[in-house]
Amino acid sequence: MCGKEIIDLRSDTVTLPTEEMLDAIRTAELGDDVFGEDPTVNRLEKLAAERMGKEAALLVTSGTQANLISLMSNTKRGELVILEAESHIYWYEVGGISMIAGLLPWPVKSRLGALDPENVETAIRPQNIHFPKPSLICLENTHNRHGGTIITSDQIKAISEVAQTYGLKLYLDGARIFNAAVALKIDVKEFTKHVDNLMFCLSKSLCCPVGSLLIGTGEFIEKSRKLRKVLGGGMRQAGIIAAPGIVALESMIDRLEEDHRNARRLAEGIAKIERIQIDLRRVQTNIVCFDISGLGIAADLFISKLKEKGILALTLDENKVRMVTHRGIEKEHVEKAIAAIESIASERHLELK
Numbered sequence: 001m002c003g004k005e006i007i008d009l010r011s012d013t014v015t016l017p018t019e020e021m022l023d024a025i026r027t028a029e030l031g032d033d034v035f036g037e038d039p040t041v042n043r044l045e046k047l048a049a050e051r052m053g054k055e056a057a058l059l060v061t062s063g064t065q066a067n068l069i070s071l072m073s074n075t076k077r078g079e080l081v082i083l084e085a086e087s088h089i090y091w092y093e094v095g096g097i098s099m100i101a102g103l104l105p106w107p108v109k110s111r112l113g114a115l116d117p118e119n120v121e122t123a124i125r126p127q128n129i130h131f132p133k134p135s136l137i138c139l140e141n142t143h144n145r146h147g148g149t150i151i152t153s154d155q156i157k158a159i160s161e162v163a164q165t166y167g168l169k170l171y172l173d174g175a176r177i178f179n180a181a182v183a184l185k186i187d188v189k190e191f192t193k194h195v196d197n198l199m200f201c202l203s204k205s206l207c208c209p210v211g212s213l214l215i216g217t218g219e220f221i222e223k224s225r226k227l228r229k230v231l232g233g234g235m236r237q238a239g240i241i242a243a244p245g246i247v248a249l250e251s252m253i254d255r256l257e258e259d260h261r262n263a264r265r266l267a268e269g270i271a272k273i274e275r276i277q278i279d280l281r282r283v284q285t286n287i288v289c290f291d292i293s294g295l296g297i298a299a300d301l302f303i304s305k306l307k308e309k310g311i312l313a314l315t316l317d318e319n320k321v322r323m324v325t326h327r328g329i330e331k332e333h334v335e336k337a338i339a340a341i342e343s344i345a346s347e348r349h350l351e352l353k
């Protein structure tokens with residue numbers, strides 16, 4: 001068999017578990033986690049809470065479930081949630097914020113994903129009989145739709161001061177928070193110390209097959225545990241999910257630097273291609289987004305042409321393409337991706353447009 005190699009740059013969610021993770025799954029000590037009796041889950045939750053400098057943690061099935069549970073835990077139905085206009089919760093979570101949590105999302109525009117405290121303050125309108133009660137602010141770090149941009153600890157602190165002034169809770173969708181910490185070479189607690197609660201994903205660049213962790217006070221996690229059960233997320237021998245999570249926290253974080261180097265290489269290669277626009281300021285971690293409107297074709301057609309060349313990518317909108325580096329993507333794959341993009345950009349019929 002000599003099939004063409006596929007270079008999958010759609011997402012870091014496509015990563016497969018390492019051999020060490022598979023061994024950990026096979027040998028994990030298990031119990032019924034709904035009874036709180038899975039020792040491996042308990043170990044992961046303790047480790048994750050410590051790593052984030054908080055009291056407690058809860059293993060959940062996905063990032064979407066973590067975000068939904070936290071929305072429900074931090075608020076009451078009918079309240080208002082301030083979030084960034086391009087945030088994952090607002091764009092990609094099927095409207096669960098309204099459909100299930102019964103909340104009004106209030107999107108606020110940002111610069112590269114970092115909300116301006118003054119704009120947040122403006123969104124917190126004075127009490128009035130016509131308005132829902134604002135109760136929560138959500139941040140995202142790294143910011144997915146802004147291209148994996150990092151929200152700095154100082155930027156989070158500034159928002160936390162607004163939240164405290166007005167008595168709102170502050171939540172962080174930290175699906176890729178370790179990418180931010182590694183890129184800035186700081187402890188992840190520098191971000192988490194400013195928020196009430198947060199989540200991070202095991203199943204993205206940390207290479208686990210399933211799972212995310214919700215982190216916060218003991219009281220928040222107790223409430224969230226019950227909500228996870230309501231949403232059908234109570235799991236039994238979940239140690240098989242937790243075991244690779246422990247491996248990830250112990251050994252998969254430092255390597256993220258390699259993904260960032262490859263993303264930078266990819267972005268710099270793309271920047272040299274005529275008629276493709278890329279904002280290199282946004283390439284801060286493992287996500288690379290670029291604009292192909294100069295080619296006169298839609299992003300959907302562009303990615304199907306890439307697919308024919310063995311490169312998989314996603315569209316962000318009708319003109320934008322997203323590529324994500326991760327474990328398994330090496331320097332030579334990056335070079336092949338750049339060459340494929342270059343070859344599509346120089347197709348004769350596109351030149352004539």
Ligand code: TLP
Binds near residue numbers: 012062063064
């Ligand atoms: N993001 C996925 C897709 O949904 C787009 C990806 O490939 O990037 N928060 C953020 C910031 C995310 O990027 C994602 C997943 C989630 C939450 C949801 O996590 P899952 O997919 O585990 O529900």
